[in-house]
Amino acid sequence: MEINLISDTVTRPTQGMLDAMLSASVGDDVFKADPTVNALEEKVAKLFGMERALFFPSGTMANQAGIKAHTDPGDQLICDKYAHVYNYEGGGVAFNSGVTCKLVDGHRGMMTADQVQASINPPDFYHSPKSSLVCIENTTNKGGGACWDIEEIKRIRQVAKSHDLGYHLDGARLWNALVKKKETAKEYGAIFDTVSVCLSKGLGCPVGSVLVGSDALIESAFRVRKVFGGGMRQAGYLAAAGIYALDHHIDRLSEDHDKAQDIGATLRTLSFVKNVEPIETNIIIFNIQDDIDETQFLQTLESNGVHIIGMGQGKLRIVTHLDYSDEMHNKFLEILKSLPVKKAS
Numbered sequence: 454m455e456i457n458l459i460s461d462t463v464t465r466p467t468q469g470m471l472d473a474m475l476s477a478s479v480g481d482d483v484f485k486a487d488p489t490v491n492a493l494e495e496k497v498a499k500l501f502g503m504e505r506a507l508f509f510p511s512g513t514m515a516n517q518a519g520i521k522a523h524t525d526p527g528d529q530l531i532c533d534k535y536a537h538v539y540n541y542e543g544g545g546v547a548f549n550s551g552v553t554c555k556l557v558d559g560h561r562g563m564m565t566a567d568q569v570q571a572s573i574n575p576p577d578f579y580h581s582p583k584s585s586l587v588c589i590e591n592t593t594n595k596g597g598g599a600c601w602d603i604e605e606i607k608r609i610r611q612v613a614k615s616h617d618l619g620y621h622l623d624g625a626r627l628w629n630a631l632v633k634k635k636e637t638a639k640e641y642g643a644i645f646d647t648v649s650v651c652l653s654k655g656l657g658c659p660v661g662s663v664l665v666g667s668d669a670l671i672e673s674a675f676r677v678r679k680v681f682g683g684g685m686r687q688a689g690y691l692a693a694a695g696i697y698a699l700d701h702h703i704d705r706l707s708e709d710h711d712k713a714q715d716i717g718a719t720l721r722t723l724s725f726v727k728n729v730e731p732i733e734t735n736i737i738i739f740n741i742q743d744d745i746d747e748t749q750f751l752q753t754l755e756s757n758g759v760h761i762i763g764m765g766q767g768k769l770r771i772v773t774h775l776d777y778s779d780e781m782h783n784k785f786l787e788i789l790k791s792l793p794v795k796k797a798s
């Protein structure tokens with residue numbers, strides 16, 4: 454049995470999802486004539502209580518189009534040093550928008566309103582780049598699936614608005630935060646100017662992300678999506694997977710969270726584990742003892758059919774997901790407890 458825990462993106466569509474995809478009615482979405490894409494966009498816009506939504510092939514493109522819609526070349530955006538938009542989008546902020554990032558030294562990928570306030574360049578001080586956008590991430594990826602306190606998110610909004618800055622949420626895993634914190638998408642729609650959400654992570658779709666916002670911002674992101682080459686034709690087959698996932702795969706995320714807690718509890722009992730970061734959702738980040746060779750450790754797991762990834766600086770990551778069954782879970786916990794871990798010589 455192969456147990457793949459490298460990310461929640463490794464899932465394959467369920468039979469129910471495949472059935473929904475196969476029976477989708479489709480048209481040419483570049484001409485806005487795909488009824489299923491239109492239905493998905495309306496559904497997500499309504500879920501967030503925002504004016505309009507736009508379907509994208511990836512979370513990266515949804516974030517990048519959002520950033521482009523909010524900024525002009527030479528501007529600066531403010532984000533945490535762990536931010537996906539800064540670390541894992543290939544430098545797209547600079548490449549696509551000509552924007553630099555002011556990095557904030559937050560905690561587990563989350564900054565405070567005071568830190569954001571202190572990062573804004575005075576608008577009349579023309580020597581500095583113009584601050585024009587604040588980006589936050591919920592849950593945080595590099596921060597180990599941590600969830601924000603929504604009150605801090607609202608305080609940052611106050612700061613952003615009082616300085617006329619845009620406010621974008623990278624909500625690739627927002628669904629996990631909503632389930633964990635018992636919050637609603639509408640609460641988030643009321644705070645942010647734009648929100649990106651992934652359908653291809655915890656929700657189990659093969660492809661797809663959505664950007665939501667005001668009519669004006671999404672109209673501008675619509676043009677940007679075309680420029681990025683992200684206009685898709687009969688994309689309704691993919692959008693149908695998204696509609697199915699929104700209806701069937703949100704509530705079950707708590708199962709992924711429970712399994713992550715079990716894994717954390719087991720890891721904490723093992724002598725080769727140095728520490729396990731707090732676990733809030735479906736991501737587990739842990740360190741093994743300094744005298745254990747990381748490459749060898751990962752190979753030992755591989756030889757047992759278990760795949761996880763290293764994140765650098767001795768951090769290892771496990772992500773639970775829809776395709777990680779109860780059977781795999783029990784097997785994985787057994788494997789962990791019986792691992793023959795050798796000290797590096």
Ligand SMILES: *Cc1c(COP(=O)(O)O)cnc(C)c1O
Pocket residue numbers: 510511512513514516537538590592593594623625626651653662
């Ligand atoms: C995965 C991820 C993205 C981008 O997703 P892709 O669909 O892989 O481009 C953006 N932000 C965060 C926080 C992510 O985890």
